[in-house]
Amino acid sequence: MAIIIARHNPVIFKTQAIQVQAGPELLRYTPVGDPLSFEQMLQLRQPIQVDDPTQFELTLANLGVSADITFHWQQRDFRLLVRQQRPDRGDEVLKLLSGYVPAHELRLPLLTLMTELAEELLLETGQGWLPGRYQEIWLPTPYADTLPTDPNRWFHLSPHQGAARAVLCRELNLLERPRAYVHLPTNSLQLVYHMHLSVPRCADLSALHADESLDPQSGQLQAELDWQHPDLYLAELVDGEFNGQLFTLIKGELVAQQPNQVYLSEAFAHQTGWVVADEHCAWPSTSAAP
Structure with missing residues (x-):
């Protein structure tokens, strides 16, 4: 429902x-130009090419940010x-x-990611929905009016496996050391923050994803939650690599999923x-699983 x-x-x-200056050991980006809708x-966001993938200077359409979250369960x-x-x-x-990443957070893209998470x-x-913390910072609670929170427990996100090469916004070094890549098909710079998710002991944990869409009648954005289609997936890792097994987590139970005609993103x-x-x-074949 x-x-x-x-x-x-x-x-x-x-x-x-975003203007990007990339060298073998460092990537620097600088917001440029007028604000864009x-x-x-x-x-x-049109396809581009570069001659040397290790060293270049170019202007990209936007900055995107992602969380690569690992999770240990059972x-x-x-x-x-x-x-x-x-x-x-x-x-x-x-x-x-x-x-x-919006214009006012381009220097601190981790703030955008905290809102997204x-x-x-x-x-x-x-006992309710778990509020979240990143290190010692509480995440916002955008659905507090409709999803009552667990008053005594929370989930915790911690930095995990920072990238070896430095990324700077102008002269500001991003201390969390996200992985950076320029995605040629979309003319964009992407930052990936590696994190680990820890949860309190609870046997009935469910993991869901809220999907936001535009209501054509009201013109409002609405966030929807569907227990029949949780849409947050746990992809199993063995030695850090996908083994082809995909699950949802419902009331503490791993429910196997069969991804059909689906790919992994870039x-x-x-x-x-x-x-x-x-x-x-x-997506890796399950035949590769041990």
């Missing part, structure tokens, strides 16, 4: 183009993914929790230097 957990008027999204940004390791249909690219992918990563127990495609050239990559 699906319910609407939030309604609000669309916020006027503004961002800026969402539609203007999309118009700039003595097994998983990565959290969400499903996304992409009609403009003609595919359906399993992807990281992610979002576009608060809105999209929903963990339910029998975040998992081969990276050369600072560059990812593929739209997506294949």
